[in-house]
Amino acid sequence: MEAKKVAAEKAADFIQDGMIVGLGTGSTAYWAIQRIGARVREGLKIKAIATSQASEELARELGIQQLPFAEIETIDLTIDGADEADPAFHLIKGGGGALLREKIVAAASKKLIIVVDESKVVDKLGRFPLPVEVVPFGHEMTLRKLEQLGCKPVLRTAEGKTFVTDNGNYIADCHFGRIDDPEQLHTVINLIPGTVDNGLFIQMADHIIVGYHDGSVRELEKA
Numbered sequence: 649m650e651a652k653k654v655a656a657e658k659a660a661d662f663i664q665d666g667m668i669v670g671l672g673t674g675s676t677a678y679w680a681i682q683r684i685g686a687r688v689r690e691g692l693k694i695k696a697i698a699t700s701q702a703s704e705e706l707a708r709e710l711g712i713q714q715l716p717f718a719e720i721e722t723i724d725l726t727i728d729g730a731d732e733a734d735p736a737f738h739l740i741k742g743g744g745g746a747l748l749r750e751k752i753v754a755a756a757s758k759k760l761i762i763v764v765d766e767s768k769v770v771d772k773l774g775r776f777p778l779p780v781e782v783v784p785f786g787h788e789m790t791l792r793k794l795e796q797l798g799c800k801p802v803l804r805t806a807e808g809k810t811f812v813t814d815n816g817n818y819i820a821d822c823h824f825g826r827i828d829d830p831e832q833l834h835t836v837i838n839l840i841p842g843t844v845d846n847g848l849f850i851q852m853a854d855h856i857i858v859g860y861h862d863g864s865v866r867e868l869e870k871a
């Protein structure tokens with residue numbers, strides 16, 4: 649049984665009738681959305697908001713009713729993946745390029761459940777390059793400023809072209825190697841003009857569900 653799938657399916661069991669649910673992005677969130685779709689077909693009544701065009705399309709195909717963000721005041725529960733999670737529940741997200749919408753949806757959620765496989769649980773963040781969303785105008789300068797923070801920024805490409813986010817921006821993948829103070833780094837990156845946001849999610853997760861390759865799951869609670 650796939651580790652990502654068991655974690656995601658476990659998280660989908662937390663959803664109850666009447667909830668407004670945030671749908672994450674990526675290959676783990678995919679399994680959560682599939683399971684939510686199956687529960688909707690069994691009669692679960694929810695409304696959803698997606699964190700990317702890809703997840704929005706998947707939810708539509710599965711018959712999950714979605715709301716425009718303008719009609720939402722609070723999201724009851726969001727289920728999303730992550731690229732790394734540390735013991736303080738700080739995360740790196742944005743491997744799929746959806747970090748900005750994911751952060752907006754997470755910030756509007758009463759509860760954020762993160763679903764990962766065992767490889768994503770780390771003692772220190774930073775082995776996974778930190779995605780930073782930057783506006784196209786002057787992005788070369790923005791990347792140089794990011795480099796001055798001690799990382800190697802690489803402009804993300806896909807199929808030989810510069811990757812463009814759902815918001816029309818670029819992604820700089822910043823290789824830090826090890827992040828000693830995620831909170832401080834989060835602040836200094838976002839102070840650089842041209843930066844829209846970065847993939848550090850500082851203590852936003854309420855619950856982390858880890859899937860293992862033997863099919864077991866472990867639920868981590870915030871200290």
Ligand SMILES: O=C(CO)[C@H](O)[C@H](O)COP(=O)(O)O
Pocket residue numbers: 672673674675676677728729730731740741742743744745746747750
């Ligand atoms: O932040 C994300 C997308 O922007 C994803 O949640 C993150 O990259 C994990 O992806 P996956 O579940 O495919 O490993």
